[in-house]
Amino acid sequence: AMRVLGLSPFISISIGTYCRITSATTLSMKDKARRSFLANTSSGIGNMPDHTMSLDAPDARRRARAQAALVGAVTGDAAAQTSHWNYDHGAFHTKLTEAGRLDNPEFFSSNSFYVVPVGGQSCYGDQLLEVARHIAAARTGDGDPTDPLDSPAGKEGLVNRLETAFGPGSRYGPYPPADPDARPSMPLDGPWRHASMKGFLDNLRAKRISHPDCGSDDSQADCIAKAVPVACAYAGNPRLAHLVEAAVRSTQNSDVAVAYGVAAARILEACILGEAGDVITALRAALVVCDVPSPAGSEAHTLLKLVLEVADGRHGTLEQSVAALASSPLMESRLKFPVALIA
Secondary structure, eight states: OTTTTTOGGGOOSOGGGTOOOOSHHHHHHHHHHHHHHHHGGGGTTTOSOOOOOOOSSOSHHHHHHHHHHHHHHHHHHHHHHTTTTOOOHHHHHHHHHHTTOTTOOTTOOOOSSEEOOTTOOOHHHHHHHHHHHHHHHHTTSSSOTTHHHHSHHHHHHHHHHHHHHHSTTSTTOOSSOSSTTSOOOSSEEBOOOOHHHHHHHHHHHTTOOSTTTTSBSOOSTHHHHHHHHHHHHHTTOTTHHHHHHHHHHTTBOOHHHHHHHHHHHHHHHHHHTTSOSSHHHHHHHHHHHOOOOSHHHHHHHHHHHHHHHHHHTOOSSHHHHHHHHHTSGGGTTTTTSTHHHHO
């Protein structure tokens, strides 16, 4: 899967050493994810030489966890995009129940905003993949392994890659639209370009092409998608937060986006390093090392503590936990922020 996705440098051990298929549901997900990976070969991303990259984590189990996190993120996004943005949970659950899919909603077709082939990615997943491909393509030589996100040339390369992937010549379609006031017919026949990407493209059109000035003033959950491959490649690296910031600011030049991107990376890092085997422990580990010295970083730390308190409260179901989180005065003005995804 890594090789077909153009991520050969992330390969270090056999995927079979950590994949454990335990149910018909995961078997179905594995098959559909495989077809998703194979579908990507048409875009020419499988032609990179098969170099093996040594991740900063030295032991095989740590590398395996990093690989599993990356494949899991890509597969999870593909499994969810077919029912993306179902805001009426009651109506969605009724639809799932009627279809006999309440216990296995993955790849269930119920997306009223856009339609991409089953197994394809949302705009979140596409951003994740482009950052991962950028790191993989640049880390095959003898240079500093942080160069893809740390050097001026690396940052410029990432901006160019993202413009190619999401710009007017991409499968996301023309931009800007011929009539910006016209409401599109939904669902769109093709992927949905996020607001953060539109702001990024607007900045490029306005000749703000240098990193980080090209990034939009956006603080939505795209920052977390971009943080995932950075955490997978650099877990344990003392410059992880700096590298996440570079990836996030490429399209989201916002302190809030950076704060939540770093928080998400720290949660995933704890799992990759073997410091946490469950979400609660990973949250606690992330709280110790959350390291964005800004008001936004302080906010992220405070809200992560709130999420931990809610999770520790053993509210039973996910719905009860979300209700408990939403009832906090701290969340009143923040329910649209990335903390909802972290929760």
